[in-house]
Amino acid sequence: MSADAGRLLTRDEILSLLEEVADRLDARGVGVDAYIIGGLAMAVQLDARRVTADVDGLFQPWEEVRAVAEDLAAERGLPADWLNRRAWSFMAFDVDGDHEATEVQIGKMRVRVASPRVLLAMKIAAGRRKDTDDITALIRHLEIHDPQQVVDIAFDIFGDESMTLTDSRESIFWQASEAIRQAWDAPVTARPESTSGPARRPLDSPAATGGQFTSRDHGEPETSL
Template sequence: MSEPGPLLDRAAIQEAFRRLGDRLARRGVVADIYVIGGAAMALAYDSRRSTRDIDAVFQPHGIVLEEARAVAVEIGLPPWWLNEQASAYVAPGGDATAPHVFDHPGLRVSAASPEHLLAMKVLAARRRDAEDISYLVKHLGLSNTAEALALCAAVFPDEPVPDRARMILEDLLGES
């Protein structure tokens, strides 16, 4: 990714998905997309949230990427608006409670559950995720760092929690 693209809010993401779904349906394809990161926040939890790209895991791979690039040209998005760059951060056990956030004859989209999103963002330990972490902690009714860390361990049992993540949580929860 070279230069930043436009900010995509919930309506812009839905429009891009509608166009992608139209293109896939015309080709007789029904794709499944699991979104994480900012797009999941915007679609499922915080309608005011926006993002520059959509981090996702999708099937079938090739045709979705091909049609996503065509949508990019159609509506002026960067070619990487839909990407799998964060797919390495998806929990290995799946996400059984991922809510469906967009349905179309050519496209089914689900978003990471709040538990999975929180665990991903905590383990990434980026200050820029602080607002999302705070929102998700409240959304899940967690009251302290120990509860948040236990959730992270349940979602990613083989991932050690960085010290920086613990410090961010303690700071956000007023425990520092």
């Protein structure tokens, strides 16, 4: 069957595909652990109606999972990389440290879904225009009104020496200020804690330019899907 590269998958379709992957590997005596980010994580955490083109995350054992996913892609007319780990570069942190991750059981697959805090930090680090709506949705979900909270979350997840989080605290502060304004439709007048004197937007900040945002064992799963 030819692949439909532009096809978007619903939350339930993806969960069904993942269950099939897990069942096929279980038949071979292979157990799977996964940590999910991206669109599926947003669908689980915030919006069950969301659709996405693929599944991003960490899967162990990866080679076995990828082979089965590619077989399913050929059978169902999906892109060969519908299940991938392209976001690996934005996961330069200890995923086992995400203590707020939601644990779900998908067939025989144990899955941890990235917490809203981690999703927010990753989207801030990525700095992609297409993530603007997700960032504002996460800010609403986490009930964030102070941009310093976003700065603290980002650096708490990635650390001060991160190669992933390349923007300065002040730059992220102003990105967060704009996102909070969009989320709550109100001006943000606080200034970053790390600066002294009147707050000033960096020249390359979204507000200044008018642009947007330049395996271990676990306990029993909390949710079964």
